[in-house]
Amino acid sequence: MNKKLPLIAFATLLLAGCTQPATSPQPTTAPATTSGSMMQTDKTYESTGNYVSSAGPEEISVKLTIDQDGTVTDVVVTPKATAPMSIKWQTAFAGGIKTEVVGKKLADLNVGKVAGSSLTGKAFNEAVTKIKAQM
Numbered sequence: 001m002n003k004k005l006p007l008i009a010f011a012t013l014l015l016a017g018c019t020q021p022a023t024s025p026q027p028t029t030a031p032a033t034t035s036g037s038m039m040q041t042d043k044t045y046e047s048t049g050n051y052v053s054s055a056g057p058e059e060i061s062v063k064l065t066i067d068q069d070g071t072v073t074d075v076v077v078t079p080k081a082t083a084p085m086s087i088k089w090q091t092a093f094a095g096g097i098k099t100e101v102v103g104k105k106l107a108d109l110n111v112g113k114v115a116g117s118s119l120t121g122k123a124f125n126e127a128v129t130k131i132k133a134q135m
Contacts, residue, residue, distance in 0.1 A: 049123030
C-alpha cells in the first residue's frame with residue numbers, strides 16, 4: 001500500500017476547509033441613488049390604456065418609473081396596435097413621449113398630442129390614471 005495516499009487525503013480535506021462559502025447574488029428592485037444621508041429607490045409601475053380608432057379598439061402598454069418625490073424618471077410605451085395606421089401612430093408616440101414626461105411630477109401628467117398622435121395620448125392618460133391608483 002502507498003504510504004503517501006493517506007497524507008494526500010488528509011491534505012485535501014484540510015485545504016477543503018479553507019475555502020470561503022459561496023454567496024448568492026442579492027436581487028435588486030430598482031436603481032438606487034444617495035441623497036444626503038437617505039437612500040432613495042425608484043419604483044416602476046406598468047399599466048395599459050385603450051382607445052378606439054377608425055380600425056377598431058387599440059391598446060398601448062405604459063411603464064413609468066417614479067422616484068420618491070413623485071417625479072417621473074423614465075417612461076417606456078410599448079405599441080400593442082394591430083391596424084397598420086395605429087401601429088404607425090403608436091410607434092411615433094412611443095418615440096416622442098420621453099421628452100414630454102420625464103422630469104415631471106406624476107400628479108401633473110396629462111398629455112395631448114405627441115408626435116402627431118392624439119388618440120394614443122388619451123390611452124396614455126388612461127394608463128397613467130391606473131398607475132396612480134396602484135400607488
